[in-house]
Amino acid sequence: MYTEIINAYDRIKNYIKNIPLYYSNIFSELKGGDIYLKLENLQRTGSFKIRGALNCMLKNKYKCEKGVIAASAGNHAQGVAFGAKLIGINATIVMPEITPLIKVVNTSKYGAKVVLHGKNYDEAYNKAIEIAENEGLYLIHPFDDLDVIAGQGTIAHEIYMEGIDIDQVLVPIGGGGLISGIASYFKHVKPEIKVFGIQADNAAGMYYSHLRKRVVTLSSSATIAEGIAVKRVGDKTFEFCENYMDDVLTVTDDEIAYAILQLIEQSKLVVEGAGAVGIAAILQNKIDVKNKKTAVVISGGNIDVNLISRIINKGMVTTGRFCQIIVNVKDMPGSLATVTSVVAKLQANILDIKHHRFDANLPVNYTKVILDLETKGFEHIEKIISELNRKGFEAKING
Structure with missing residues (x-):
């Protein structure tokens, strides 16, 4: 080799x-x-897929006179399509019907004919074999070649x-x-x-x-x-x-x-x-x-x-740079302002606030506030929750 x-x-x-x-x-x-x-x-x-596709076409150019065909929903499709365009031969790519539109478009823009067939790669590959035999196209396997x-x-x-x-x-x-x-x-x-x-x-x-x-x-x-x-x-x-x-x-x-x-x-x-x-x-x-x-x-x-x-x-969630905090507050003027002032003082950025007044688990005259916060890490999050609880609020991380 x-x-x-x-x-x-x-x-x-x-x-x-x-x-x-x-x-x-x-x-x-x-x-x-x-x-x-x-x-x-x-x-x-x-x-990297263009490497194998190109080598296969250039080495077997005499077998590719009627064109090449491949089955792929991703990088192999684009490698074959672009490689065929570079050396001036026709390419047909069989893609599963569920292939995202952007991949179909990207393959088509290289000049390949795209055939959508089957629910998965295996069905698309079997269709590619069938077309290759019927039309005399040279089949390029994505890896076992x-x-x-x-x-x-x-x-x-x-x-x-x-x-x-x-x-x-x-x-x-x-x-x-x-x-x-x-x-x-x-x-x-x-x-x-x-x-x-x-x-x-x-x-x-x-x-x-x-x-x-x-x-x-x-x-x-x-x-x-x-x-x-x-x-x-x-x-x-x-x-x-x-x-x-x-x-x-x-x-x-x-x-x-x-x-x-x-x-x-x-x-x-x-x-x-x-x-x-x-x-x-x-x-x-x-x-x-x-x-x-x-x-x-x-x-x-x-x-x-x-x-x-x-x-x-x-x-952002797994590194503590974003979190959702649930705070139960009295449904009265000034409560939310106190919560946001605590958050601001601790230099967290509020991205969104949601109110939920109709929660069966809430005491009467209370509302649940969900804060989406941009934070600086888990220690910062704990400090925010601790300060809110010290101020008399019931605060916890959502989830």
């Missing part, structure tokens, strides 16, 4: 961005090791050519194409480099396959890291991982969400769930990075803005 990866790099290097490793001062200082980010979220189409794997492995070649003495590499795993290419490359050029795969624990197909030494099919793959939400890894990729991957571990959706928030706030990087799993593993101390040089593959940045908003809101 090493030679195939080198050949793949020669094919695609003029079409892709070679983004140098980014040294993260924030995460390096936090964890006591040198942490480098491979920012494929800044790659063309916003993810040697040419796709070789294309993804060009990331490892770029990292290695920078000359940094890397000790270990953290790679997101969905179907396994990315880590198959990266692991096989590093184990050829420098076997002592450790390659760890990271999965969402709600879509941990490779984790359980590695554990049981056979490919397993998950009953569900629901995770915010939709780019790696794969129920069944590939047969080829499983074999690569068994031969070259050092280990695989998992992170929770909450840990992924926290990592996304930290990447936004601390590094000013917009990263999708799949791309954040390596940082999630580091932040949760699931991988030892102390006194080591660690490269983390940030595989993509195509995240829905609504999800970003929810993650930010949740992050």
Whole structure:
């Protein structure tokens, strides 16, 4: 596979961005090791997927005369569509009917024909096979294809050519194409480099396959890291991982969400769930990075803005920068003014106030006030509640 990866790099290097490793001062200082980010979220189409798709098309161009086809609801779709546009061939992308409109639009804007079919990826993939056979199109699998794997492995070649003495590499795993290419490359050029795969624990197909030494099919793959939400890894990729991957571990959706928030706030990087799993593993101390040089593959940045908003809101709650406080006050002039003066004196910002007078649990002549507050941490919240209670109010955190 090493030679195939080198050949793949020669094919695609003029079409892709070679983004140098980014040294993260924030995460390096936090964890006591040198942490480098491979920012494929800044790659063309916003993810690494264009690498494998392009290599597959360029190597098999004679098979693509009638066009190419792929099944995907995400990054692979855009990689194939954009790659086909770059080299001047037709592309058809089959997407599940539930695919968000923005992804359909983004794929269409690259000139691909989009076919909406089925309730999930499997149904869309079966339709793609059918269309490929009927129309003579070349089918590009998102991960279980040697040419796709070789294309993804060009990331490892770029990292290695920078000359940094890397000790270990953290790679997101969905179907396994990315880590198959990266692991096989590093184990050829420098076997002592450790390659760890990271999965969402709600879509941990490779984790359980590695554990049981056979490919397993998950009953569900629901995770915010939709780019790696794969129920069944590939047969080829499983074999690569068994031969070259050092280990695989998992992170929770909450840990992924926290990592996304930290990447936004601390590094000013917009990263999708799949791309954040390596940082999630580091932040949760699931991988030892102390006194080591660690490269983390940030595989993509195509995240829905609504999800970003929810993650930010949740992050503010879990870090004590937002809270809802319930205060029971006498329903009389001046009561609310006293409450707000306490909050103002303690320098919390009131975002919203709600009154609930008709609550069966309230004493007569009392009203329940819910304050949405922007705060400075849990100690600040406790101080606000303590002061309100000292003033004679019954105050508590909502929830």
